[in-house]
Amino acid sequence: MMLKQIIVQGLVKNYMNGKIQTPVLRGLDFSIEKGEFVSLVGPSGSGKTTLLYVLGGLEDYQEGSVLVFDKELKTYSNLEKAELRSKKIGFVFQFYNLIPNLTVYENILLSAVLGYQSSKEDILKILDIVGLSGYESYYPSQLSGGMQQRVAIARCLINEPEIIFADEPTGNLDYENGKKIMELFSHLNQSLGKTILMVTHNEETTTYASRMIHLLDGKVIRDERKLR
Ligand SMILES: Nc1ncnc2c1ncn2[C@@H]1O[C@H](COP(=O)(O)OP(=O)(O)O)[C@@H](O)[C@H]1O
Ligand SMILES: [Mg+2]
Numbered sequence: 001m002m003l004k005q006i007i008v009q010g011l012v013k014n015y016m017n018g019k020i021q022t023p024v025l026r027g028l029d030f031s032i033e034k035g036e037f038v039s040l041v042g043p044s045g046s047g048k049t050t051l052l053y054v055l056g057g058l059e060d061y062q063e064g065s066v067l068v069f070d071k072e073l074k075t076y077s078n079l080e081k082a083e084l085r086s087k088k089i090g091f092v093f094q095f096y097n098l099i100p101n102l103t104v105y106e107n108i109l110l111s112a113v114l115g116y117q118s119s120k121e122d123i124l125k126i127l128d129i130v131g132l133s134g135y136e137s138y139y140p141s142q143l144s145g146g147m148q149q150r151v152a153i154a155r156c157l158i159n160e161p162e163i164i165f166a167d168e169p170t171g172n173l174d175y176e177n178g179k180k181i182m183e184l185f186s187h188l189n190q191s192l193g194k195t196i197l198m199v200t201h202n203e204e205t206t207t208y209a210s211r212m213i214h215l216l217d218g219k220v221i222r223d224e225r226k227l228r
Pocket of ligand 1: 016043045
């Protein structure tokens, strides 16, 4: 039985610049099933980031419907949206977004405070999963980019999200570090069963995904599933 976690139908999103309306998402239809690893690709400006923000309840939309965990996003209250983002969906960004004057441990703890309460053991266990055992007292500036991205992934994992949204998570990393981060996402998907929706524009990283959705000018132009 396939469990659909996200169902998008006829999604239209416009940005308003003064009185000028700029269409960004122009009628999208797709759904995402539990356990998929979806790579969202397309040229700069095609609407990839906007789509993640809409699906995460961070941006509204003008037409169509977006069901997230069987509930239309438009009917989520602000509190429900905040809970969705703190407990059900984890976000990972290109530039990590860690708080510089907090240690690795404190960065993760802060996220845990917003979501579920976690014990010290939970945090240490998650640091182990991302390959950062022993680094809990380090500050972000003492870590390489690849390690900082691991902290950001640990931070998103602490509240046990069902879906992880990642926006070009390897975009700031060299090839080797990027590859390690992709292997970590692959592990989260295959071993921990996390659904992943990841924006990438490096075609190589798409080898880890089970499906590729191609966006162009706010439309899905191709949607391919791979056997793996
Ligand atoms: N806050 C905003 N206000 C107005 N236009 C925006 C805003 N954010 C993005 N856009 C426009 O929406 C389009 C899609 O942007 P984006 O979703 O960031 O694309 P991608 O992530 O694929 O590069 C672009 O044309 C961009 O200029
Ligand atoms: Mg983007």
